Amino acid sequence: MPHNKIAKEKIYDIAIIGGGINGVGIAVDAAGRGLSVFLCEQDDLASHTSSASSKLIHGGLRYLEHKEFRLVKEALAEREVLLKKAPHIIKPMRFIMPHRPHLRPAWLIRTGLFFYDYLGKREKLLGSNHVYFKADSPLNAAITRGFEYSDCRVDDARLVVLNAVHAREKGAQIVTRTRCLTAQQKQTYWQLMLQDQQGQYQIRAKVLVNAAGPWVAQFIQEKLKLKSPYGIRLIQGSHIIVPKLYPQKNAFIMQNDDRRIVFAIPYLTKYTLIGTTDREYQGDPAQVKITLQEIDYLLQVSNAHFKKQLTRQEIVHTFAGVRPLCDDESDNPSVITRDYTLALSKVEAEQAPLLSVFGGKLTTYRKLAESAMQQLKPFFTHLPLSWTAYEALPGGENISSIEQLVIEIKNQVADTPEDLAHRWADNYGSRIWAILGTINSVAQLGQDFGHGLYALEVDYLCQQEWAVTSQDILWRRSKLGLNFSDDEVAVLDRYLNSYHRGAAKEVN
Ligand SMILES: Cc1cc2nc3c(=O)[nH]c(=O)nc-3n(C[C@H](O)[C@H](O)[C@H](O)COP(=O)(O)OP(=O)(O)OC[C@H]3O[C@@H](n4cnc5c(N)ncnc54)[C@H](O)[C@@H]3O)c2cc1C
Known part of the structure; x- marks a missing residue:
C-alpha cells in the first residue's frame, strides 16, 4: 500500500501486530464496535500457523481427557456460530473413531461423546452414534466397530482473509508485508516503527495488541524491550496430503499406541489430509518443515488403520506449522493446554496498554476477540456490545445453500465446468x-x-484480498497449488509482475 494512503498523523485506537486468525479476529471485532484499527502483517495474511492447521472447527474430543472443559464447551458452541457465519468455507463433517479396546475402553469414549454431544448447544450438527464396519469399510478387517460424531472442516487461510476483508469493510486499515520493527510506549500512545517494501514509517495508537502467534514472546522481548508475562512453547505439527485413501465423505480419527490421535480427512475432491504431529520446536517459526520421522509416524498410523497401505512415494504435498502454546510446564507436548491466555500489561500507570495473545485455536478466534475487547473496555468509554456472532463473514450473506449458489452460477455463466462452479461457491460464497x-x-x-484459474479471479484477489504473489493465490486464497506445474506457476508470476507494475495484459 502506498504510504500516502496511511493516516500517519492520526492516533489509532488500536494497532494490531499479526495477520493470523487472532489478529484479524480482533481487528474485525474492534472495528465493528467503532474503534479505529490498524493491523500490520509482516508477510501475507495467514502465512504462518493459521494456514498450517488441521482445518477443523472442532470441540476437541481429546481435550476432554485433559479436563479442558472450558475450552471444549466454548469450542463446541462456536461450531454452530461459525457454521452460520461462513457456510461457504465451513462445512459439517462426520468423524469416525475406530474402536481399539487396548487403547481406550468403550465406556470412556461413550462418556466423552456424551459430554461432546451436550456440553455445547447443537442445532445443525448431528449427535454421536455407534457404528459397525462392513466388508466395504476402508479400514483393516480387524477393526469391526467404532464411534461416530460431528465436527466441522474449514478453509483456514480463507477464514483469515475473509475476516480481514470484514475488518476493512468495518473501517480497519490492514497492511500486509509490513513488519513492526519497534514499538515505543509514549505517555498516552504507542509509537510503532514499520517497515514495508517502500521503506520505514511510523504510526501511533492508544493500545497495542500483540497477536504475533509464534513470535509473541520474542516480539515483547526484542521489539518492545519488555519482559514477557508468560513463556511460550513452540510445538510443531505437520501434515501429509495423499491421493484419496477412501471414497467415503467422513473423516477418521485414529488412536495411536502413544495415546495421541491422528486425523484422516477428505481434502478437496481428490485427496486425503493426514495429521498431525506434536514435537517441540526450537528454530525460526518461519522455517518449520516436516521431518522424515514425522512423515514415517503419520504413514505408520495410517497403515495401522487402513487397508490401503501408503509409502513415502504416495505423498503429494506436506506442510508444517508451529503452535504458539502458553507454557504450562507440561512434559508432554501433546498435553500442553490449547486454551488461550490474554495478558494485559500496563507498564506504568497512565501509560498506553499492551494486550498480548498467548495460544488459542482457529475455532475459538471469535470468542478470543470478544475477550480481548472485554479486557480493553476500561480504555474506551461507551464501547458497544459484542456483535460478531450475528453477522456473516463476507460471502456468507444471502446464501440459501451452496448447491443453490452453484445452480445460480451456472445459470449466469452456462459453460462453467461443474468443479469450477463448486470451487467458486465454496471459496467466495455470495461474493x-x-x-x-x-x-x-x-x-x-x-x-x-x-x-x-482465470485473470478475472486473479485481479479480484489482488484488488480485494491483498494477494501479491503466486504463492498467495495458489496456497492461501485457493489450494490450486496442488495442481499447478512449475511452468504454470511461472506464467502466473509473470502476469502478477506486470499486474503490479500496472500493466496487466495477457502473458505467456
Ligand atoms: C499443526 C496444527 C494444527 C492445528 N489444527 C487446528 C485445528 O484443526 N483447529 C483449530 O481450531 N486450531 C488448530 N490449530 C491452532 C491454530 O492454527 C492456531 O491457534 C492459530 O492459527 C494461531 O493463530 P495466530 O493468529 O495466533 O498466529 P499466526 O497465524 O502465526 O499469526 C501470527 C502472525 O503474526 C505475524 N507477525 C509476527 N511478528 C510480526 C511483526 N513484528 N510485524 C508484523 N507481523 C508479525 C506473523 O507473520 C504471523 O502471520 C492448529 C495448529 C497447528 C500448528
Whole structure:
C-alpha cells in the first residue's frame, strides 16, 4: 500500500501486530464496535500457523481427557456460530473413531461423546452414534466397530482473509508485508516503527495488541524491550496430503499406541489430509518443515488403520506449522493446554496498554476477540456490545445453500465446468458476484492460467484480498497449488509482475 494512503498523523485506537486468525479476529471485532484499527502483517495474511492447521472447527474430543472443559464447551458452541457465519468455507463433517479396546475402553469414549454431544448447544450438527464396519469399510478387517460424531472442516487461510476483508469493510486499515520493527510506549500512545517494501514509517495508537502467534514472546522481548508475562512453547505439527485413501465423505480419527490421535480427512475432491504431529520446536517459526520421522509416524498410523497401505512415494504435498502454546510446564507436548491466555500489561500507570495473545485455536478466534475487547473496555468509554456472532463473514450473506449458489452460477455463466462452479461457491460464497459481475461465458474470464484459474479471479484477489504473489493465490486464497506445474506457476508470476507494475495484459 502506498504510504500516502496511511493516516500517519492520526492516533489509532488500536494497532494490531499479526495477520493470523487472532489478529484479524480482533481487528474485525474492534472495528465493528467503532474503534479505529490498524493491523500490520509482516508477510501475507495467514502465512504462518493459521494456514498450517488441521482445518477443523472442532470441540476437541481429546481435550476432554485433559479436563479442558472450558475450552471444549466454548469450542463446541462456536461450531454452530461459525457454521452460520461462513457456510461457504465451513462445512459439517462426520468423524469416525475406530474402536481399539487396548487403547481406550468403550465406556470412556461413550462418556466423552456424551459430554461432546451436550456440553455445547447443537442445532445443525448431528449427535454421536455407534457404528459397525462392513466388508466395504476402508479400514483393516480387524477393526469391526467404532464411534461416530460431528465436527466441522474449514478453509483456514480463507477464514483469515475473509475476516480481514470484514475488518476493512468495518473501517480497519490492514497492511500486509509490513513488519513492526519497534514499538515505543509514549505517555498516552504507542509509537510503532514499520517497515514495508517502500521503506520505514511510523504510526501511533492508544493500545497495542500483540497477536504475533509464534513470535509473541520474542516480539515483547526484542521489539518492545519488555519482559514477557508468560513463556511460550513452540510445538510443531505437520501434515501429509495423499491421493484419496477412501471414497467415503467422513473423516477418521485414529488412536495411536502413544495415546495421541491422528486425523484422516477428505481434502478437496481428490485427496486425503493426514495429521498431525506434536514435537517441540526450537528454530525460526518461519522455517518449520516436516521431518522424515514425522512423515514415517503419520504413514505408520495410517497403515495401522487402513487397508490401503501408503509409502513415502504416495505423498503429494506436506506442510508444517508451529503452535504458539502458553507454557504450562507440561512434559508432554501433546498435553500442553490449547486454551488461550490474554495478558494485559500496563507498564506504568497512565501509560498506553499492551494486550498480548498467548495460544488459542482457529475455532475459538471469535470468542478470543470478544475477550480481548472485554479486557480493553476500561480504555474506551461507551464501547458497544459484542456483535460478531450475528453477522456473516463476507460471502456468507444471502446464501440459501451452496448447491443453490452453484445452480445460480451456472445459470449466469452456462459453460462453467461443474468443479469450477463448486470451487467458486465454496471459496467466495455470495461474493462470487463481485468477481463475475455481468459476464456470462467462460471466454470472458480473461487469461486462462489452467485448472480453472482465470485473470478475472486473479485481479479480484489482488484488488480485494491483498494477494501479491503466486504463492498467495495458489496456497492461501485457493489450494490450486496442488495442481499447478512449475511452468504454470511461472506464467502466473509473470502476469502478477506486470499486474503490479500496472500493466496487466495477457502473458505467456
Ligand atoms: C499443526 C496444527 C494444527 C492445528 N489444527 C487446528 C485445528 O484443526 N483447529 C483449530 O481450531 N486450531 C488448530 N490449530 C491452532 C491454530 O492454527 C492456531 O491457534 C492459530 O492459527 C494461531 O493463530 P495466530 O493468529 O495466533 O498466529 P499466526 O497465524 O502465526 O499469526 C501470527 C502472525 O503474526 C505475524 N507477525 C509476527 N511478528 C510480526 C511483526 N513484528 N510485524 C508484523 N507481523 C508479525 C506473523 O507473520 C504471523 O502471520 C492448529 C495448529 C497447528 C500448528
